[in-house]
Amino acid sequence: MKSIFTRLLPLAALGLATLLAGCERPPIQSVQTGYRGTGMLQVYNPRILNDQIPNHQPPGTPPVPAAPDGPRAKDVLKNVQVLGDTGVAEFTALMTAITAWVAPKEGCAYCHNLQDMADDSKYAKVVARRMIQMTQHVNADWKPHVAGTGVTCYTCHRGQPVPAQAWVTAKAQDKRADFIGNLDGQNQPKMEVGLASLPYDPFTPYLLKGEKIAVQATSALPQGHVASIQATEGTYALMFHMSYALGVNCTYCHNSRSFNNWPESSPKRAIAWHGIRMVGDLNKAYVEPLTKTVPATRLGPEGDIPKVSCATCHQGAYKPVYGAQMAKDYPALLGAPTKGAATAALPPPVAEPTRSVLYFGVGSPVLDAAQAAGLGALIDMLKSSPKVVATISGYHSAAGTLAQNQDLAKQRAMNVRDALVAAGIQPTRVALAKPQQTEANVAGEDPTARRVEVTVR
């Protein structure tokens, strides 16, 4: 009897260990990130965090400072199309850094025909040239997301020619073989969506096609926008990806009392909002057009090229490489802002007795500090004349897709309304109105077009 018991004991212990393998050993730590009582906490397992620290250290490649004097690369070398204005010594040092970031094992030969460095016959060199432009574009034009920290090739590549966290469109379900019906990519645990039973390819719709993410109704009775259960599951799948990619909980960005409400969200959510637009821009403008350049073996089951997600840069950290400011050490990768992009100055806000105009940055529904001052003047005015009613209309520029822009214009108007209500103006005194006419703006990214107009009567 005793011997059976002793023999079963290890088996029972093994069973218990298997059962608990999915659990994390306490103690778990939590950090409060919002007001008391809102449940805005970050939950950390200090041991898992400790294990991850080595993955998020900068590589220690020597900085490559700009060389303002001396010959330029384009004067000495034969085929430099992007980095032509870089000093020759800086150019050579940058090639060494790029090799360490992208192809340390393969060396210069990964991109170059060593007999003739100017030769473009290797696809990797052609891709790398576009990647240099993409890196410059991120650093110069997406400051609302990457701030002064910026990115280098290392942010995504970490010593590998293809970043570990690139995604391809999931293989379409073969509906002939079974009678299961449309699974919508669900019930198949995938790390991309935190092992949840949610569609496991939230990337194609939201990080490539720019589909609408908001699902919550913004009026008591659903009018206009009604999101299906399917669309809602897609939104949650994307949110799981974002949380997982950053290693944070939902409450890093949201007050879970109301997921859609912007004034109650943390400022991180606005940064994430820009991040979603940035990723879509990189995939559409830079990565996807390289599909025919890379060998077919690189492509996914649906024939598409590996693309960027939040995890490509973040890789489980709230800031890539824990916010190490690498980019500033490689000035050739900083690039010059594209004309009219996010950094273009906005006109000052208009604050007249009957009319206010507030301007927004490219793709942004959030007011910057200077524009928020205009909002302050409007609030003061509404408070001093308690009978008047404000009517709010949102506008957008002509650049980009119409559906996304209309959504953006509406979000701008709603944010201004929410800010007025949050400041104590009665909701009955603030109305939203669709603009009577949207101007046929052919100027593309015109800063005066990205605005909210408030008429006061």
Ligand code: HEC
């Ligand atoms: C990840 C790809 C990649 C790696 C690895 C790489 N290079 Fe380059 N190299 C490029 C690209 C892209 C250009 C063209 C840049 C441009 O058009 O502005 C270039 C251009 C050059 C040129 C200019 C040739 C000419 O006359 O036009 C030289 C020289 C050069 N690289 C040297 C090196 C050396 C040395 C190494 C190894 C230490 C190296 N490269 C590693 C991508 C790479």
Ligand code: HEC
């Ligand atoms: C935002 C993330 C990101 C940054 C930053 C980035 N890359 Fe990439 N890179 C990717 C993705 C995603 C791919 C996968 C596409 C593919 O398979 O070609 C890729 C592919 C490549 C490839 C082709 C590899 C192969 O064999 O298919 C090269 C070469 C490359 N990158 C070089 C660079 C260089 C050089 C830089 C810095 C100047 C850089 N990348 C910066 C995301 C990035």
Ligand code: HEC
């Ligand atoms: C890194 C910041 C961030 C994290 C973490 C995050 N979200 Fe979001 N969430 C956003 C942003 C930004 C939007 C708005 C996206 C847009 O409209 O483009 C959003 C939108 C939503 C919406 C749609 C709201 C509406 O207007 O209808 C829901 C629901 C949502 N999130 C739920 C979640 C859940 C659940 C989690 C945790 C699993 C989560 N979010 C984690 C940033 C975040």
Ligand code: HEC
């Ligand atoms: C091209 C690389 C890159 C990609 C792709 C990227 N990010 Fe970031 N992100 C950064 C950098 C760099 C920072 C740090 C900026 C800083 O120091 O303020 C950052 C910061 C953030 C922050 C602020 C964190 C904090 O604590 O201040 C949030 C939130 C965030 N990213 C969310 C996202 C989401 C969500 C996605 C995907 C939709 C995404 N990011 C995709 C590079 C990237």
